[in-house]
Amino acid sequence: MSAIKFETSDGFTIQVERETAVVSKVVKNFLEYHPTDKCTFHLNCVDNATLRKVVEWMRHHKDDAYIETESDESDEERSQDVSIEMDPWDANFLNEDLFFLLDILNAANFMKIKVLFKNCCKKIYLMSKGKSSVEIKRLLKERCDFTDEDLQRIANKYEWMARVN
Amino acid sequence: MNACLFPDCVWIQIVSFLSFADLSSLSRTSRRLNTICKRELSTRNVLVVSGLPANDFHAIDERIRFSRNAIVHSKGAHVLLNQILPMLPKLTTLCIDYVKGFNEHNLHLIADHLPNLKHLWLLYQSIGGDANRALEKLFAKLNDLQTFGFCDNNFHDYLCFKHIPLSVKHLLFNFFFARSLTEWNAEDRDFIFDRLNTSVLNINVSVSLEASNFEQLLKPIKCNLCFQFAFELKYDLLYLLISKLLSLRMLRIGFVRRNQFKTVVTILDNILPNFGPSLKVELFLDKNIDKTINIGTDSKIDLFYYDESCGEWFNEERKYGNDFMLLSDLSD
Numbered sequence: 001m002s003a004i005k006f007e008t009s010d011g012f013t014i015q016v017e018r019e020t021a022v023v024s025k026v027v028k029n030f031l032e033y034h035p036t037d038k039c040t041f042h043l044n045c046v047d048n049a050t051l052r053k054v055v056e057w058m059r060h061h062k063d064d065a066y067i068e069t070e071s072d073e074s075d076e077e078r079s080q081d082v083s084i085e086m087d088p089w090d091a092n093f094l095n096e097d098l099f100f101l102l103d104i105l106n107a108a109n110f111m112k113i114k115v116l117f118k119n120c121c122k123k124i125y126l127m128s129k130g131k132s133s134v135e136i137k138r139l140l141k142e143r144c145d146f147t148d149e150d151l152q153r154i155a156n157k158y159e160w161m162a163r164v165n
Numbered sequence: 166m167n168a169c170l171f172p173d174c175v176w177i178q179i180v181s182f183l184s185f186a187d188l189s190s191l192s193r194t195s196r197r198l199n200t201i202c203k204r205e206l207s208t209r210n211v212l213v214v215s216g217l218p219a220n221d222f223h224a225i226d227e228r229i230r231f232s233r234n235a236i237v238h239s240k241g242a243h244v245l246l247n248q249i250l251p252m253l254p255k256l257t258t259l260c261i262d263y264v265k266g267f268n269e270h271n272l273h274l275i276a277d278h279l280p281n282l283k284h285l286w287l288l289y290q291s292i293g294g295d296a297n298r299a300l301e302k303l304f305a306k307l308n309d310l311q312t313f314g315f316c317d318n319n320f321h322d323y324l325c326f327k328h329i330p331l332s333v334k335h336l337l338f339n340f341f342f343a344r345s346l347t348e349w350n351a352e353d354r355d356f357i358f359d360r361l362n363t364s365v366l367n368i369n370v371s372v373s374l375e376a377s378n379f380e381q382l383l384k385p386i387k388c389n390l391c392f393q394f395a396f397e398l399k400y401d402l403l404y405l406l407i408s409k410l411l412s413l414r415m416l417r418i419g420f421v422r423r424n425q426f427k428t429v430v431t432i433l434d435n436i437l438p439n440f441g442p443s444l445k446v447e448l449f450l451d452k453n454i455d456k457t458i459n460i461g462t463d464s465k466i467d468l469f470y471y472d473e474s475c476g477e478w479f480n481e482e483r484k485y486g487n488d489f490m491l492l493s494d495l496s497d
Contacts, residue, residue, distance in 0.1 A: 102171070109175055118178065125182035133193035142195050154193050160240055160248050161185035 002037035006055075012048040013040070016055055023058040025112035046107040050100070054107045057093060057116050064115075086119055094123045098139065173201060180205040184234045206252050211235040214245055216263035231260060242266030250278035260286040260314075268293030269302070276306030284335075286314035304328040311335060417447040417486060423454055430466065437465050447486045449478055456481075 004021035006014045022028040027041060043051060094101060105120035107113075128136050137144055146154070180188060180201055192202035213231045216239040237249070243266055250256070256279050261267075272292060276282065285307070292299050304310075305328065312335040421429050426448075433446060444465070450458065452471040459468065469478040469486055479485065 105175060106171070109172070117175075121175070121178040122182060124179050128179075128191070129184075129187055131187075131190060133190045136191055137194050140194070142198065144194065145196050146193065146199075151193055154199065155189075158189040158192060160244050161189040161237060 005038075005040040006046075006051055007040055007042045008046055008048045008051050009044055010047045012051075014048070014051055014055060016058070020055065020058045020062045023062050023113060025114070027111070029112075043107070043110065045110055047103070050103040050107050053096075053100075053104055054111065054113070054116065057090075058113065060089065060093075061115065086122055090116075090119050091123075094119060098124070098127060176201045177205065182234060185237045187234075208255055209235075209253055210255050211258040212237065212249070212253055212256050213260040213262065214239050214249070214264055215260075216265065231258075239264040242268075242271060246271060246274050246278065250275070254278070255281075257281055258284040260288065261290060262286070262288040264290065266293075267291070267299070269295045269299035272299040273302035273306055276303055280306070281309060282307055283309055284312035285310060286312075286316075288314070288316045290315075301328045304330055308332060415445045415447075417449065420449050420451045421454075422451045423458065426450070426454070426458060433466055447480075449486070 002018045003015045004018055004027060006016060006021075008014070018031075022031065030041075031039070046054070094104070096104070101120055101123055105117060105124070108117035108120060128139060131139065136142070176198065180191065183191065183205075188202045188205060192199045211231060213236045215236060239245070239262075242264055245261070245264060259275070259279065259282060267290060269292070275285075307330055310330050310333050313329055313333050314335075418429060429448065437444065437446065442465075446466045447469055448466055449469045450471065452473075454470065456470055467480050467486075469480050471478055477485070
């Protein structure tokens with residue numbers, strides 16, 4: 001059986017069976033144009049712990065039909081697909097702290113694993129849902145570069161979107 | 166990894182799930198996220214404005230539902246027209262439910278903001294002044310409209326429907342107006358029938374009506390029928406209605422209570438042999454009916470049970486009901 005190797009940013013090498021590796025669109029596309037039994041992918045922005053987690057997800061989903069058919073989507077398609085439903089196995093699998101989740105999301109984005117990417121986004125959405133801007137800033141450790149006047153102007157502009165209790 | 170290091174494409178995906186209220190919070194977090202939220206607003210294509218208390222979803226019926234992230238609470242027609250719609254230029258689907266302040270002078274401004282609007286629902290909408298004139302002016306500007314839904318208990322003069330754009334393939338309205346048909350002159354009535362005949366018609370029947378009106382109106386129409394028992398179920402009316410609709414392609418009945426179930430199934434079993442195999446029948450069962458209730462395996466009827474955990478109706482195969490909106494290409 002042919003195998004694909006991934007080299008992580010912290011110097012580890014993980015060998016993955018081909019049918020699992022091609023869940024990543026980057027791998028799949030590469031192998032379509034460069035057929036080979038042995039190949040190493042350098043993942044400069046994915047560390048060992050994250051890659052192991054991602055590979056676990058890829059193994060679990062390698063036989064799913066939608067993995068085969070998924071394609072890049074347009075803005076319009078993305079905005080129509082806003083269901084927050086998630087496979088229960090995935091929901092449990094992604095019960096991680098925010099920063100590990102962000103690492104997984106980044107890896108999924110880099111390796112083009114669309115379903116994992118979207119599910120990470122849904123998890124982050126669920127973490128930020130219903131929170132105020134101050135709470136979100138704290139959660140994301142985002143630096144606020146607005147003046148008080150800016151914030152008031154934005155609040156007025158988006159007053160129609162404000163939450164109704 | 167820090168969230169602020171993410172490329173925009175990651176944030177663009179995350180904000181697509183956010184409700185308008187959450188977008189408002191996130192947009193005040195930083196300039197970068199503000200720009201991403203602004204971009205998200207400019208790409209949104211579905212909006213529900215509701216004057217009713219906020220829910221997790223907004224349902225037109227058991228099948229047509231809008232998710233929470235599409236809903237904003239109404240601040241009135243003025244705010245909708247002057248603040249909201251200018252920020253959402255890509256809207257193709259708009260549902261306005263119980264929003265005050267629309268009249269014959271401003272309703273058509275919806276079309277000015279949203280020339281590409283494809284699906285429009287005006288529900289329980291009180292329109293000030295000459296409502297027919299208001300709708301006529303609106304229709305004149307919506308050349309790409311494909312769906313028009315209308316529901317107003319107090320509105321009985323539907324002559325403006327003569328002006329519904331020819332592009333409309335789905336008309337959805339409650340049949341309160343059937344009572345007024347007999348008051349129309351023959352020419353107008355024929356026009357309405359003719360217009361309905363070119364559409365896939367979804368009908369919510371939620372009041373008892375004179376059987377003669379039903380027969381007169383529905384007989385020539387190829388339609389999907391959505392029969393809702395908002396009031397007492399009249400079995401004779403159900404029988405009469407369905408047995409006259411030989412061009413019926415889809416029938417959905419709901420919500421059927423436990424004590425109604427057996428009679429409804431018996432009626433359907435008597436009637437269905439008159440239809441071809443192409444007729445799809447769905448029974449949506451009342452929320453408190455569990456899967457212990459069932460019908461013979463050779464029945465054409467598909468039962469839909471309520472799943473409390475996700476607030477949706479599913480059949481045994483865990484599928485939703487057929488989407489009426491996708492059945493636009495009915496052929497002769």
